[in-house]
Amino acid sequence: MQLIRCPWCGPREEVEFHYGGQAHVAYPDDPAALTDEQWARYVFFRDNPKGAFAERWSHSAGCRRWFNAVRDTRTYRFLAVYKPGEARPEVAS
């Protein structure tokens, strides 16, 4: 079980968090202008890298805030945790 550092509450057990998948996937500006294929990309397709992955988490059983993290999907280790709106930090896995 991971110990995940909520940017506000500090380190808490993994069970307090909810995984939100890939980070930085913006809702399209104008969905109506997209082709079916482009829209499908937004709705269903997410990266699935083996290695560093920027993803979203919510501290659902704590402060209920969403935040972002870069985590290595091979080792599961969190490489960085950052607040929404901040840019993905450069971290080596």
Added chain:
Amino acid sequence: MRVDGYGRIDRSRTLGFTFDGRSYTGHPGDTLASALLANGVHRIGSSVTLGRPRGISAAWSEDATGLVQVEEPFPEPMLLATTVELVDGLVARGLGGQGRLAEVADTARYDRMHHHVDTLVVGAGPAGLLAARAAARRGERVALLDDRPEPGGSLTGTERIDGRPSREFVADVVAELATHPEVAHLQRTTAFGRYDDGFVLALQHRTDHLGADAPRTLSRQRVHRIRAGRTVIATGAHERPIVFADNDRPGILLAASARDLLHRYGVLAGREVVVFTGDDAAYAAAVDLADAGAAVTVVEARPQAPAHWAGAAADRGIPVLTGSLVAGTEGAPGDGRVSAAVVTGADGARTVLGCDLLAVSGGWNPTAHLFSHVRGTLAYDPALGAFRPGEDLDGVAVVGAANGTLDLAGCLREGASGERPPSADGEPERTPGAIVWRVEGPHDRQFVDVQRDATVADIARAVGAGMRSAEHVKRYTTIGTAHDQGKTSGVLASAITAELLGVPIEDLGTTTFRPPYTPVAFAALAGRERGQLFDPVRTTALHAWHVGAGAVFEDVGQWKRPRYYPRPGEDMEAAVLRECAAVRDGVGILDGSTLGKIDVQGRDAAVLLDRVYTNMMSNLAVGRVRYGVMCGPDGMVIDDGTVLRLAEDRFTVITTTGGAAKILDWLEEWVQTEWPDLRVHLASVTEQWAVFPVVGPRSRHVISRLFADLDVSNDAFGFMCWRDTELDGVPVRVARISFSGELAYEVNVNAWYAPAVWERLLAAGEKHGITPYGTETMHVLRAEKGYPIIGQDTDGTVTPHDLGMAWAVSKKKSDFIGKRSFSRAENTDPLRKQLVGLLPTDARTKIPEGSQVVEFCPDGALPAPPVPMLGHVTSSYRSAALGRPFALALVKGGRQRVGDVVHVPVGDALVPAEITSSVLVDPEGNRRDG
């Protein structure tokens, strides 16, 4: 055999126990294994496939063979006799490969405990004790765990540390640790798994050793969940057996284990002893066993015995046959115990040495399980002939024998972690061992995994079959998959495979170490999450009232909701027909408090709602209510409910009971991650408000009677409006929302007052026959009106259009979540499944929910499968209002097919049913205003 002057058992007291139906005695401090050996019982059970006799092969958890079934005090399968502490009245039997589960539930308690420490030390041998002491002296919070009943690890008591007997050293350290308030020292506690971020799980045996005195209030076993800043693995090493022919007999033990049995329990496991070794440590066993009265011969694989030990042996008249190997054994009839060792001398000559104990040492395997659980890599160490931790891991230190350091001085030094280590007085210097994994002989009698009956022949076959990896060999031979998980056989299997393949063992590696280190009872892991504590039960403020009223409850997620309130003699059907009739003809009342409620506040509240609902919410007037549907980006309905506009900048969003938490999370996710610029705040008020729909043509009387200030006329208080009033000074919000088509008022009040307001409503409605009704009646009433239940009439593949709710999908809004998906090819198909009504044409048959709908079969029989399906029945009830059963169904192109008769297979019958509109009662909507 028990020898005087040895052992730390309490010989002043006697314990009685039964094994394989016979009675024996032992002493406090014994294990079942030591007591059996003391009583001369060597055969414990038989092997899994070959049925060969099996005895005790080690003194603790690395034993591969001494498996027993405990029958009393409570049946427990497959325990090692070496780890079962003897208690009075214990009943056990030997096993032949499989354990037996009890037939009755285990009533013992199990629980968990969380810990946070700076340093966790696993193993209270010399290395671990010092590591814990050093951390304690640094003022850290420390946990020290050890799986044995007493601390000290493999110190036998014969060693001298800092000039004193080693047991005194142990006692001193333990006493010092006890003076540190922030040190937790737990014996009988096995760290069984290491996970990320310093998380270690350990199982403590708390009461079994207390026997009949065990307090029932205490948990029998406890899982400690430890978060450690630093983990010191000081778990020691397992002695390694050597593979030779017939190496599986009772009476063949690891050498250090034989010695351990002597010093711990005063048990001499044999009188005529052959010690077979290529490693120095076994000489200590030879010497101690000889001193205790055994006749000992050492078979030394190396050309020369180490000088120190050669002298010690000579002093005691112990012959040392150098350059010799044990190539096989003979066994006694009866219990199959070893009776002789067949020795090949340096000159190749064979000698048969009679013996009743063959003590073997092939060297040591560091106990690196915990290190590698989180994928710490192991490296082959040629000097050890084994694998040891091969990299540095953050937050982990490996010390002592676990690190491959075998001399006591080295263990003390590594444990002391920088403090001045105590001295290991008189410890002879270790000389290089001979790495002997296997002695040539008949492959099919050379056991590698003694528990799985797997031999060198099996490995040879695997290799011959084309297997080139340790993992394949494991799976082909099953080596390492038994109860002991290859603690002693794993390295041997790799070594022998490598030998047969002609590759270096380091290329082959080991198979993977996986938690748990030793087996853990399921119940211990379940902890207290059993029975009614298995999962939270959620109840409303009225629960006690419902129970008192005889409600039959339904599980809705974690909630307990009244499903119906049977009167004496009523079954569900009768109760529901009565409740339905009462609502349609008079007035009923429901506890709707479980509905999800979300307070949406802020300047941009309406903007948010416009984005998440398919219809428009921003143009809702204050004081009014609107029904809305939410979809996922894929356009499928995820929830529905009403929205109350409380103020320009404030709404209450009502969700389904099941959707409450999910929808709040959903909205938060959008607000926080996608639209942080929106000035809006969300808060759950699900439990703030108790909600009681008062429903039926007479509901107005009830409401006006209780809330005299409220003008309940249709003009003053129209459908889909809400009004605030109060009751004895308590604010009450009443909303005209109807989920049944009837005139209805939903009474909302601070849940503090829920029982009081409910009672008042009942009293106010008494003369109108107000009838409490449950979820089943609610479902019938809404189904009669064609109102879907999300999750029952939908399944994540249904759009609002499919539900006939195109009217709730805004055409004006440029976008909302899900809108873009509606124009995908699949979603514009006229043959999509649509929600319709279904009336069995015989007007009698209630079609089971879930039934499939097929085309009408003119000849009255189904065609051969696959039979094309048109859809399925989502809801089905008997209707008091219609006087017949009816159903809702999702049917392909259903709305175009109203009037068609289709078939519904029910059991072996085909039930004809007519497709109708989904609204069956009061399609004109005349009843909602009373």
Added chain:
Amino acid sequence: MADTLHRSPVLRHREDAFARLPEGLEIVAEPDVALADLRVPEGAVASATGVVGVALPLEPNTWVARPGGQVVWLGPDEWLVSDADERPEALEAALRAAVAPHDGAAVDVSAQRTAVRLRGRHARALLATGCALDLHPSVFGAGRSAQTTLGLVGVVLLALDDRGEDYRILVRPSFAGYLADWLLDAAVEFEPPGPAAAL
């Protein structure tokens, strides 16, 4: 105040069981008080001070006392304000009036949580059987709080002393019965003859 419309404490059916707890453990269902969920954007936190009576605590995982109650940090822009003297709707109204102009929000959540007081020398050990937080008084002493899980239930946990012997647990009323049963079951461990010292 609503004098005639009686309130029904959520845990009234567990009171007898609480009264029978072993020595060293005390559980009391506290009377319900007005509670408001307060949201104030960063930069506007001062707008609430007048009504709240104290500055909102900005340090995560803390609570402070205020006249009539407490303010608990729930999130970077969220607090729980309690008031034993005020009517819930009045508390909401006052707070909302103060913060709404600054794009804040206030919601009456007085029935959204109920409070249980857990006291005694075994209190911390009992919590540690189901709470993964580090409850050591040096880490979680008076003034600390956390939203976390206890057993399988979401709670807000407040430390009221520096000895690990006094806690307030706020829980959703619908879960309160389960939580009470869970606490009572955990307390069995401490019935005599209990362990010499719990870890």
Added chain:
Amino acid sequence: MSELASGSSAQRTPPGAHLPEHPDFLWRTPEPRRTYDVVIVGGGGHGLATAHYLAKNHGITNVAVLEKGWLAGGNMARNTTIIRSNYLWDESAAIYEHALKLWEGLEDDLGYPILFSQRGVLNLAHSEQDVRDSVRRVEANRLNGVDAEWLGPDEVAKLCPIVNVSADIRYPVQGATYQPRAGIAKHDYVAWGFARRADAAGIDLIQDCEVTGFTTDGDRVTGVRTTRGDIACGRVALCAAGHTSVLLDMLGVAAPLQSHPLQALVSELLEPVHPTVVMSNAVHVYVSQAHKGELVMGAGVDSYNGYGQRGAFHVIERQMAAAVELFPVFARAHLLRTWGGIVDVTPDASPIVGRTPYENVYLNCGWGTGGFKATPGIGWCMADTIAHDEPHPHVAPFSLDRFTTGALVDEHGAAAVAH
């Protein structure tokens, strides 16, 4: 107790004694050739079955199966081996039933004892909605020619007496769907059986050979780069389960896959107590007792993406609580070993099979937590697809472009039964 007094507990047939011996020869260890007609990436069950049917059904044998580790060491080595075909939607029922029919003759086809045991699978229902969904699935199965029954709690107890069907547990058992022809098989033997036949047909099974890239020419792949050198090929089939995204990234092709850890566990060997397979979604359990006697149990999917072949322990703990809740006699069974695999999950819980933007590359992935049961069926259909360069009708509905059109085969909505 008296007959035990002799000290021998070996009167019974020993538990492992009836297990079949493995063949003395399984496969060669060939050096990779420089070119093949077909390269199959991934030597799991699906890759090996594809190889077998390419040879058997289509006579295509100039084939290499490239495996980065040891053969069938991925999910094939780790799954709880539940085989059933009682899926909700027509498309799923068709492919899984095709597979089940093949399972029924597979032992003969492979000449390998795969311990296929049709002991039936029960899917328990614990709520009114579970009951509706279960009946829906049973009825759909019957119309699709798949054997299926709906059983009440009493009938559940008759089939599996150790299930706690009492009404006073937290989530009482309201009934179950039952597929009598469903069951389990011995995963390794299945893989080895396919491998042995493929090898015998002349197909090269190449281990320790990781595909690290592709060489392309326009819309065609011309070869694969591997840790054992470059290999040219006519056609490529991707059968890499949890690692599919890694391979697709090399090709610049996107697919809606997320790789998650999924854990499983076993107990020690126990005398027979559990005659069938029981799955429960609400009280998350799926369990069977394997041939040797160990209880084999699956846990839930770990929430986050992971390639570590391991998961978190709280998932196991919750699993144990559920197991003891439903099977009180399991209380003192012991957890012997836990492990994890990497499952590739799709948005609609159905696989993705068929074409890719490269005209000679075929995709087979997204089987998530439930692709073992499909092994022979998907091998058959992949072979057919490769041989005819046209998706086999059973896999056609599972194309990648369904996410664009919206024609999903949503197997989690209603039936919500994984594995």
